[in-house]
Amino acid sequence: xxxxxxxxxxxxxxxxxxxxxxxxxxxxxxxxxxxxxxxxxxxxxxxxxxxxxxxxxxxxxxxxxxxxxxxxxxxxxxxxxxxxxxxxxxxxxxxxxxxxxxxxxxxxxxxxxxxxxxxxxxxxxxxxxxxxxxxxxxxxxxxxxxxxxxxxxxxxxxxxxxxxxxxxxxxxxxxxxxxxxxxxxxxxxxxxxxxxxxxxxxxxxxxxxxxxxxxxxxxxxxxxxxxxxxxxxxxxxxxxxxxxxxxxxx
Amino acid sequence: xxxxxxxxxxxxxxxxxxxxxxxxxxxxxxxxxxxxxxxxxxxxxxxxxxxxxxxxxxxxxxxxxxxxxxxxxxxxxxxxxxxxxxxxxxxxxxxxxxxxxxxxxxxxxxxxxxxxxxxxxxxxxxxxxxxxxxxxxxxxxxxxxxxxxxxxxxxxxxxxxxxxxxxxxxxxxxxxxxxxxxxxxxxxxxxxxxxxxxxxxxxxxxxxxxxxxxxxxxxxxxxxxxxxxxxxxxxxxxxxxxxxxxxxxx
DNA sequence: CGAATAGTGTCTCTTAGACAGTATGCA
DNA sequence: TGCATACTGTCTAAGAGACACTATTCG
Numbered sequence: 001x002x003x004x005x006x007x008x009x010x011x012x013x014x015x016x017x018x019x020x021x022x023x024x025x026x027x028x029x030x031x032x033x034x035x036x037x038x039x040x041x042x043x044x045x046x047x048x049x050x051x052x053x054x055x056x057x058x059x060x061x062x063x064x065x066x067x068x069x070x071x072x073x074x075x076x077x078x079x080x081x082x083x084x085x086x087x088x089x090x091x092x093x094x095x096x097x098x099x100x101x102x103x104x105x106x107x108x109x110x111x112x113x114x115x116x117x118x119x120x121x122x123x124x125x126x127x128x129x130x131x132x133x134x135x136x137x138x139x140x141x142x143x144x145x146x147x148x149x150x151x152x153x154x155x156x157x158x159x160x161x162x163x164x165x166x167x168x169x170x171x172x173x174x175x176x177x178x179x180x181x182x183x184x185x186x187x188x189x190x191x192x193x194x195x196x197x198x199x200x201x202x203x204x205x206x207x208x209x210x211x212x213x214x215x216x217x218x219x220x221x222x223x224x225x226x227x228x229x230x231x232x233x234x235x236x237x238x239x240x241x242x243x244x245x246x247x248x249x250x
Numbered sequence: 251x252x253x254x255x256x257x258x259x260x261x262x263x264x265x266x267x268x269x270x271x272x273x274x275x276x277x278x279x280x281x282x283x284x285x286x287x288x289x290x291x292x293x294x295x296x297x298x299x300x301x302x303x304x305x306x307x308x309x310x311x312x313x314x315x316x317x318x319x320x321x322x323x324x325x326x327x328x329x330x331x332x333x334x335x336x337x338x339x340x341x342x343x344x345x346x347x348x349x350x351x352x353x354x355x356x357x358x359x360x361x362x363x364x365x366x367x368x369x370x371x372x373x374x375x376x377x378x379x380x381x382x383x384x385x386x387x388x389x390x391x392x393x394x395x396x397x398x399x400x401x402x403x404x405x406x407x408x409x410x411x412x413x414x415x416x417x418x419x420x421x422x423x424x425x426x427x428x429x430x431x432x433x434x435x436x437x438x439x440x441x442x443x444x445x446x447x448x449x450x451x452x453x454x455x456x457x458x459x460x461x462x463x464x465x466x467x468x469x470x471x472x473x474x475x476x477x478x479x480x481x482x483x484x485x486x487x488x489x490x491x492x493x494x495x496x497x498x499x500x
Numbered sequence: 501c502g503a504a505t506a507g508t509g510t511c512t513c514t515t516a517g518a519c520a521g522t523a524t525g526c527a
Numbered sequence: 528t529g530c531a532t533a534c535t536g537t538c539t540a541a542g543a544g545a546c547a548c549t550a551t552t553c554g
Contacts, residue, residue, distance in 0.1 A: 018307065020268045020344070020355050057268065059353060063344040092342040092357045094270070094313040103309060105270050105355070107342045177506075195544060197507060202542090216552085222505025223551035238542070427533075445517055447534060452515090466526080472532025473524035488515070 025152030205233025273304030275402030455483025
């Protein structure tokens with residue numbers, strides 16, 4: 001049998017049906033707290049439970065396109081604002097009993113977005129919200145989405161260390177203090193303002209000055225801050241390491 | 251429709267057929283060079299081309315189990331030796347035209363193994379070899395496996411920086427010089443012997459002494475080296491960073 | 501004016517890396 | 528005996544983090 005005959009005789013239905021979905025762990029920062037995009041499922045399985053936005057991959061889109069489509073559907077975002085959202089593949093979850101319907105393999109993605117409008121529930125959901133991640137523990141999540149979220153949060157914390165992706169939580173122009181607030185929010189503890197400031201400016205390509213400053217000082221006083229935009233570095237050298245956590249090492 | 255009715259009425263065949271495969275980028279060190287496990291495909295598509303070991307995920311195994319099975323089939327490994335091989339998920343590749351037969355989503359894995367016997371071709375292959383990665387450029391690889399291998403090699407180089415996984419390329423007991431050889435081989439450039447030695451011993455939990463030494467000194471002279479085994483650290487603190495590569499940062 | 505904040509200076513401690521030096525064991 | 532190698536000592540430069548200080552702006 002040559003290659004052409006083989007392809008002609010080939011029937012995909014001979015293989016066991018596996019469904020492939022994409023799920024999105026979308027993070028943003030609102031009111032100084034890290035928030036996560038969740039939908040409430042309208043249909044079984046897990047109807048009424050909170051879940052990550054996601055769904056079956058369509059025949060005409062690759063995995064990243066599917067994830068971006070799901071994100072667009074739930075956030076109502078499009079165009080330039082959607083394109084500015086950072087999206088990366090997180091990991092793939094393929095346990096045997098993830099979904100009671102059939103074997104479902106889910107390719108999870110991770111998204112970083114600046115503060116966005118309240119989401120609108122798409123057809124497969126009856127509600128959609130930005131939920132503070134601190135409120136997660138009390139929620140019953142569908143499927144293994146709790147595990148996926150944990151992995152996404154850890155990836156996010158780690159990515160801030162060695163990439164400039166913290167800037168993706170901010171508007172194109174930002175102050176060093178706003179950037180520090182992103183780190184403090186994602187890592188969950190305060191950083192030394194002076195040392196952070198010097199460190200950020202010393203890493204080549206992390207930020208570049210716009211020459212401008214904010215219109216006003218801080219709400220409770222203080223000078224106007226200089227404005228920066230993201231630089232051209234894709235990795236931070238040297239990295240901004242999280243304060244060492246002995247526990248997590250072993 | 252309640253949840254039970256829904257599940258009863260649910261027909262998986264309503265969804266477009268997507269196949270899910272696992273592929274394995276298996277690395278080992280032979281004769282001081284980094285080697286990669288490749289098979290030569292016996293059947294179309296890409297019959298006769300070299301490819302990563304892999305195949306369809308079976309209904310009764312999760313993704314990691316599928317990857318370990320594929321690895322076992324091609325290496326002939328089993329039991330304790332197989333269990334000692336480090337295996338982690340790498341990334342998932344789901345481009346539209348990866349496979350001419352149908353939509354195939356492949357979950358790639360990365361494996362680190364000590365020097366193993368020559369592989370034996372399994373049923374779906376007519377040859378299997380450990381190929382030095384330096385010889386890759388001249389080979390025509392099936393599917394998008396060249397891209398997957400590139401990603402795997404970069405992940406391997408990066409993992410040596412902040413995890414103790416270099417020890418997985420070695421037998422359970424090893425010398426610091428052997429460990430240094432792993433780093434030099436994977437990173438592709440020489441390291442300073444004295445500084446490396448001190449650094450490894452100074453990272454908590456990286457290696458622990460067995461109390462024993464090698465039977466003989468080096469082939470060309472020198473004292474006997476002390477033997478170590480892997481410690482209990484899962485992350486290296488502080489990390490062993492590769493010499494900075496300005497080019498790759500931007 | 502008082503308080504909060506942006507940004508800088510300086511000191512200390514740790515680490516990376518260069519280099520040198522000693523002891524060991526093979527040919 | 529000569530040489531390669533295991534391992535340790537020491538110095539320097541860079542970076543992390545603590546602390547102090549100045550300047551600016553809001554209420």
